[in-house]
Amino acid sequence: MCTLRYDLPASLVVFLVAVPLSLGVALASGAPLVAGLVAAAVGGIVAGALGGSSVQVSGPTASLTLVIAGLVHAYGWQATCLITVLAGAVQVLLGAFKAARAALAVSPAVVHGMLAGVGIIIALAQLHVVLGGSPQHSAWANLTQLPGQIIDMHGHKVMVGVLTVTVLLVWDRLPKPVRAVPAPLAALLVAAGTAWMFNWSVTRIDLSGAITGWAPPQLPPDDWHNVVGAVLLVALLAGAESLLCCVATDGTHTGRRSDLDRELSGQGVANMVSGVLGGLPVAGVIVRSTTNVRAGARSHWSAILHGVWVLLFALCLGWTIKLIPMEALAALLVFIGLRTISLGHVRKVHGHNEVPVYLVTLGGVILVGLAEGVLAGLALAALLALRRLTRVTVDKREEGNGRVRATVSGSLTFLGVPQLTQELRAIPASTAVDLDLNIDFMDNAAFEAIHSWRLDHERLGGTVTIDELHDEWYAMAASGTRMFPAKSPPKPAGRWWLPWTHRRPDTAVECQLILGADEFHRRTAPLVRAIFTELAAGQEPSHLFITCADSRIMPSLITSSGPGDLFTVRNIGNLVPRAGSDPGDDSVAAAIEYATRVLNVHTITVCGHSSCGAMAALLRDPATTAELPQLRRWLRHGGASLSRLDGARDDGALDALCRLNVRQQLENLRTYGKVDEQVRAGRLKLVGLYFDIASARVQVVPPGEPVADADHPSFSRCRPVPRPAT
Incomplete structure (x- = not known):
């Protein structure tokens, strides 16, 4: 009360x-x-x-x-x-x-x-x-x-x-x-x-x-x-x-x-x-x-x-x-x-x-x-809702090799057959057609329309390759398999970017990798199989991407890239040993050589990140790596980055060193003759990136500018990556 x-x-x-x-x-x-x-x-x-x-x-x-x-x-x-x-x-x-x-x-x-x-x-x-x-x-x-x-x-x-x-x-x-x-x-x-x-x-x-x-x-x-x-x-x-x-x-x-x-x-x-x-x-x-x-x-x-x-x-x-x-x-x-x-x-x-x-x-x-x-x-509301639920969209585009790719999306029912037939029959005869069926249902009328068009198109000299992105409605109907009356159940949204501990917290560690592969087969593989089929003949990446082996860095996630885009090298500290350095490292040098002489990449990117463990080891007493001789020897390639860090080793020193290290590795790349030659000729670009883990932001690091620490004015140029114009 x-x-x-x-x-x-x-x-x-x-x-x-x-x-x-x-x-x-x-x-x-x-x-x-x-x-x-x-x-x-x-x-x-x-x-x-x-x-x-x-x-x-x-x-x-x-x-x-x-x-x-x-x-x-x-x-x-x-x-x-x-x-x-x-x-x-x-x-x-x-x-x-x-x-x-x-x-x-x-x-x-x-x-x-x-x-x-x-x-x-x-x-x-x-x-x-x-x-x-x-x-x-x-x-x-x-x-x-x-x-x-x-x-x-x-x-x-x-x-x-x-x-x-x-x-x-x-x-x-x-x-x-x-x-x-x-x-x-x-x-x-x-x-x-x-x-x-x-x-x-x-x-x-x-x-x-x-x-x-x-x-x-x-x-x-x-x-x-x-x-x-x-x-x-x-x-x-x-x-x-x-x-x-x-x-x-x-x-x-x-x-x-x-x-x-x-x-x-x-x-x-x-x-x-x-x-x-x-x-x-x-x-x-x-x-x-x-x-x-x-x-x-x-x-x-x-x-x-x-x-x-x-x-x-x-x-x-x-x-x-x-x-x-x-x-x-x-x-x-x-x-x-x-x-x-x-x-x-x-x-x-x-x-x-x-x-x-x-x-x-x-x-x-x-x-x-x-x-x-x-x-x-x-x-009337029910009829309009039915019309929306059964609406079909057909997107056609010509590809460079003379092929036509047609993507059909929606629920294929008899209501969409007139539009579907009109769009498919507008494709010129004798054309090679890649037909992507992004559908969650297909009734008999829709199957008959697609199948009849396919037979006619192939009879006139064309070819039709059908790829079903979800359930194989067309393949089952063509084989005489009994069709289920219901639409395909909605599949859970892909959450591949989440850590295993967020998706399967109670799963034994030794099983997580196997379960992850199984999830890939069930959810992702059907969507990307056509892409990998094209890539099976060879790779043509446009970028050599050198980044840290840190488990928190996912190159494809932070760059929104897909299969075939990045030729990736990962090591502790995203280090690029200078040409002819001692101790030498054939692994990174071989990747640079292959990328610039065989793959003919257009860009080499060095991507550092905040809170890097390798840079933290450089800042601390070398005795901390005394029991890790291989790591201690590898971190010698980061000595030049450390020498560029002036001033007190305060709380901001680590992030300052992480950024400076990106610039230093870009300079190290120029010590390779083929890289320097292509950069001077304008055929190759060197790009520095810095990923701030806490804010999930990617910044561009301009090369070739000596900087004392993270508070130096030059770091104001470390700007967020601009979004492409739409």
Whole structure:
């Protein structure tokens, strides 16, 4: 109860919003006006206490007005209350069977289209009330008879409606202290006070005897199959709106997330109670819920208390409602109905190419009916989703050797056969074609299309080489193997760059290499097999890459290179012994000789890195390597790098030496005659790189500049590798 100091004032704000909206929904539904207050009280107390959301506020909702109005007209009010009870029972069962998540599969374009359609119908119907007339039986009839209603409009009633809408429009522009009163309540108070002051002729609301005139729900006379359909429709629409409202309000506060199944069950119990007491169907209402959050609510006690205030108002102050003109409530509904058409929602669905779904749902709701419009929108959304899921892309490009490479991506079904056939038959005859199938499904129609094209193309003198990057759908179909109906299961994303300890922490060390090779065979080999097939005849690398043997340095990872790009030499300290040095080293010299005289590389790169163990050994007392004679002898080739380091051997000395060592090795490369000759001729470039392990950044180290330490101004030129222009 420590949150009561936040929830109590919030509940009063929501109560002031709920009363006029509940009366308006009841008016639009053709139900007794007290039914709106009953539903608001029950929605607050019961759904607030039993539901799974901490801030959602439930009550009568405008989206169900068309359904309720139709049920009242067809079966009467008491039978409609029984339908509400049964719909609540269905919601309780759905919540018990954990079916709440299924409601989230409804396309938002359908939901927004439905709400906009309902809002337009409500606005058209209540506009007749504002003009002093009566709403007609359909939206089309309301629209066609509107000109005559405008001609015969009643002055005082129209003035009340115009005054109500004016207050609603300007209220948000008034000073903040004034806006503490909710706009709907302020509009009704201004309209009622003005009508009473000037003694205007308006229609009054009378709730006398409404509470004591309660009657139990009754069975519909007959036509049970239609009643069952109505029960399911009310249950599903009210449940879907509640759950979608739940998800929306979860994004507006930092409290606990909603339990959707519990919320659905709580809504079901609230509908059962509301129906028994003679109230409208209950659902989560986005206007009240967002108002609750903005008012500072922290827990479900705000919703519960708001229901208590509505109940006390209906029992003790219900007589004050007769001061409210009916036309003011109708004007409030016109305003709310038009507000459901949100340009923000239209922009969102337009961004996802779902405007047709929105328009079909809206048009269906207005012209045919709520259920029919929603079903039409769902059907169109499903068709568009199916079209997207089965979309095929064919990318064709000519290669330098006169071959054509065509890559087909997507799911190959009969829906994509026309496009697939058109693209493949556009390839000239007698052409050598490499067809890459990057697909996760192929049905018989797609196989027949590809196979038929292949046979025709080869008959006309061309060749077709098919490479399947995933499962071998084409090969299996061609061999007569039974095809599985499901699509290829999604393969886990490749994570080859992660250490074994991150991927298989519990695996024995001696098994990690074998398991890694097995993972390569399963995941990576199918993707790169075609590349290695081309490389099997020989290598033509463009770079000689000399780097440290440190296990943290991965040349292909930090340079985004692939097979055949780098001719790599690795040793401790990325050292390049000078030509003719003592002790000599034929290993590095042989690699340099082979790279420059046989492979004809264009670039030689020396890549150092931070926290290099070899450079650390050079900085320390030589006695530290006394028991490692081979290492001690090898590190003599780093002596020139150490001699370039002036100043104190402080904490920054190691990284300074690591950088200086890169420059020194670039100079050592020039001691090889063939390297120096090609550099002077402009046929070979020398590049220094420095990899900072902690930040995972690669920097370029310019060669040939003597530097004292890492703080020297010249190190400002060690810049991040520029990204290529796109």
